[in-house]
Amino acid sequence: MKKIRLVGVFMMAILLTIAAAACGQQQTTSLKVAEVTRSIFYAPQYVALEKGFFEEEGLEVELNTTWGGDKTMTALLSDGTDIALVGSETSIYVHARGANDPAVNFAQLTQTDGTFLVAREEVKNFQWEDLNDSTFLGQRKGGMPQMVGEFVLKKHGIDPQENLNLIQNVDYANIPNAFASGTGDYVQLFEPTASIFEQEGIGHIVASFGEESGHVPYTVFMAKESFIKENEEAIKKFTKAIYKAQQWVEAQPAMETAKVIQPYFEDSELDLIATVVDRYKSQGSFATDPILDEEEWNNLKVIMEEAGELPEDVGHSTLVNTSIAEEIINE
Template identity: 25%
Template sequence: MRSRRAFVSSVVAALLMTVPGCGLLSGNSTDTPPSGPANARIRLGVIPIVDVAPVYIALRKGYFKDEGVDVELKQIQGGAAGVPLLVNGELDVTFGNWVSFLAAQAKGAADLKFVADGYRGKPGMFLVLAPPDTPLHTAADLAGKKIAVNTRGNVAELAVRAAMKAQNVDPGGVQFTEMAFPDMQAALQRKDIDAALVVEPFITRAAQQIGAVTVLDTMAGQAEDLPIGGYATSAKFARENPIVLDAFRRALTKAQRDASTRSEVEAVITDYAKVDKSIASVLHFGSYPNSIDVARLRKVVDLMRANGMLTGDVDPQAMLF
């Protein structure tokens, strides 16, 4: 009798390991999370701005390591710059703005999947700045001026266009010019540009060091909580590495939750963004969401269409990993 029970038990165990959906990597167990990958690597594109603070929190606290993922950081100028690097395989995942991701998908320039949300707008953290002696004071004054954005056709340009239109000002004559965020302060001082769409920590640094003034807050009013950026990968990498991406996302989500505590963000930006503690303590932060809100992304699509920045159809729901 004991021999028969032992035989039956061994058969059942063997079946459980071969039936689809069972086993340690299926992710269907409600008792424990899916097992992470072993020694997997992700080459991640990042920008030295507060938006990506959770990445550095996760590295500092060992969240990626706990999930079995080795994250290698690659510096990029903006979200648009990360897209071709995903396509040609130089990056596995990149932080970027939703506008660049959606535009690339609509144009057929890339086939992308959204891995995680990253940052949403709040007043004071996405500002059009000008030198202290500027004659520019309102949205109307920006008409026809030269305004720097980190990359063309991205969320920064959309934010300026949408904010101007919201105040009944035609942005059509604005001369948008590409410039890396760290270079904007000096360009304002030299009067190479009339204004710049600046993010933190560069907003507070420019205000303290050169007396830069705010001309337009692009995240005020209806634009508050607008999705700014997140993390995307190529559809090819997503198909081939679903377990790795799940592990990456679990670690990042933990860090996104931590970033809701201001001191957690301040602790890392003094290092990777080279921000003095005195500046870090007064920065204006957006919010770090834990999940992607498709309804909000569809509002971004609507804004892109209204401002002539979308040339094809795109459905954020279909782009979710």
């Protein structure tokens, strides 16, 4: 009789273990994320993946690189992805086209422009007026890099259309190759390309567009309004994991962050990654919390309007949801 009871207890324990495991599996939520490009600029996102911050929240995150704002937003609006990491200006473009289910910004990742001005020749004591009458290889018209670049140039009294030989017909992915092949006296580049060019003697970093333009919601996690409403708990967990990563990056030396994110940049040396992380960190490019505040949103609209790319004046509360991020920070 005792033997039968012991077997019964043993079987019950096994069933309870299986049930617990099944419950654990049910609690895991899968999310698809599309990033507009692969960049050290997005270091906190990779930290959240590598340090297991998403897993701690019961999330399984599938990251895909969609290479371009248009492709990223197409993926989001067509339900090819749940969350998009892209410039917040794209949400304004979508709203202006009369979207019934707008893309809503819910967690900010970067808060400055991430590009640098690279000169072909070494320029001692660089002044912005040195650009006058030069050939400038710029970014795609209508994108944040181009708009910020134009905003900064005008801030320094330079009219890109009048004072420069401006080249804007080169695809984003081909801009570095065009400069390396001899096109342009100056070019606007992201990292790590800017630092690689400097190491290889192709060009010299002379200024930061991020430092010059101030805080803007440059790269933001967004999702369709309906998705956020239907998956509020998952969005909250996602935002919490990003916040953990932001705080971790802020607290750690650049080299520690570089070691964690190196698997995402296998073609880049560890020291170079650390240099780029330190450069972005020192100029405050990485947001230290996910809140996209109204002042930053208004700065974005000023930059877009200056570039002639603001289709309509969209209020902060229309396309930005700060309640989730605020709740997490206040916990």
